[in-house]
Amino acid sequence: MMPLVTAAQVGCAQMRGGRRCGPGRRVGQAGITVIEVLMALFLISIIATLMLPAIATTWKKSRTNRSMSNLQQIGVLVADYQNNNGGRGARRTNGGRWGYTANPDNYYWGAMYEIDKRVFHSPHSWATSAYEVDGPRSDGHIYTDYGFNGVGAFWLDEVANFEVSSTHMARELSTYANPALTIVAQDHFESMIDGNGDVPCYEFAEDPNILNQGHQDFNPNKATANNSETMLLEIFRNQNFCCILWADGHVSQIPITGVWDPRWYTGGFKAAQEGWEKRENGRFVKPAPYSYGNAFTGRF
Secondary structure, eight states, X not given: OOOOOOHHHHHHHHOOTTOBOSTTOBTTOOOOOHHXXXXXXXXXXXXHHHHHHHXXXXXXXXXXXXXXXXXXXXXXXXXXXXXXXXTOOOBOOOOBBOSOOSSGXXXXXXXXXXXXXXXXXXXXXXXXXXXXXXXOGGGTOOOOOEEEEOTTTTTOSSBTTEEETTTTEEOOGGGOSOGGGSEEEEEOSSSEEOSSSOOTTSOOSXXXXXXXXXXXXXXXXXXXXXXXXXXHHHHTTBTTEEEEEETTSOEEEEETTSOOOTHHHHTTOHHHHHHHHHHHTTSSOSOOSSOGGGOOOOOO
């Protein structure tokens, strides 16, 4: 016997072309309603809002990790250079040039070690010294983002990374007093760190409080910031941390709230410490007048 078909089923089967068959349904179409589309978009927007902070944090962390990796590679290559040159490193320079220059003092220190310049770019960097460079950062000259510890190289023997002030030659690895606590290179605005107002363990004499929001000289516009402010921002460019390469080859991060030890720059040589303070005559070797942890650095 043929199964009975109700009139409703027959009518429903005949309804095509978008006519309704039952409450809220269309026959012959897989379409969705406007309300369903809006609900889907609403849910997507909520998910995106919840995920964006995590994505941004991951992105920033990956850029910081890139900087740490760069410094680690630099450390390996500097050690390799010294091992192939009787334990000695390259001579001291004070410029930012990778291309040819008639004055060897104007080369970037990475060029003296014959290292691929691409590892000298820190992703979080936005400004570096324009002194003796190949060109502006806007033209792609962005490979001078790490400063070499040259404290004392011009005025005292037996200090940190350079041992003979007359020749400015880098010292042998075996002669470091405390390699694990001696800075080789770090995040910095300048290509060569001299100790004359460019280290965060001592006062930035020209405008020491300028990073403090409550200070009368505070400048919220980084494009017109004073040199000291720009320098500190670059030192702590990695989310308020400074990436550092130490003489024993390890890398680490020091927070803006950390306590900086001047011996990290002098290599633990007492005479170097005394000579540094005597040379600066109190100008750049006073304790910081405020905690760097109170500084305003949220302009990245």
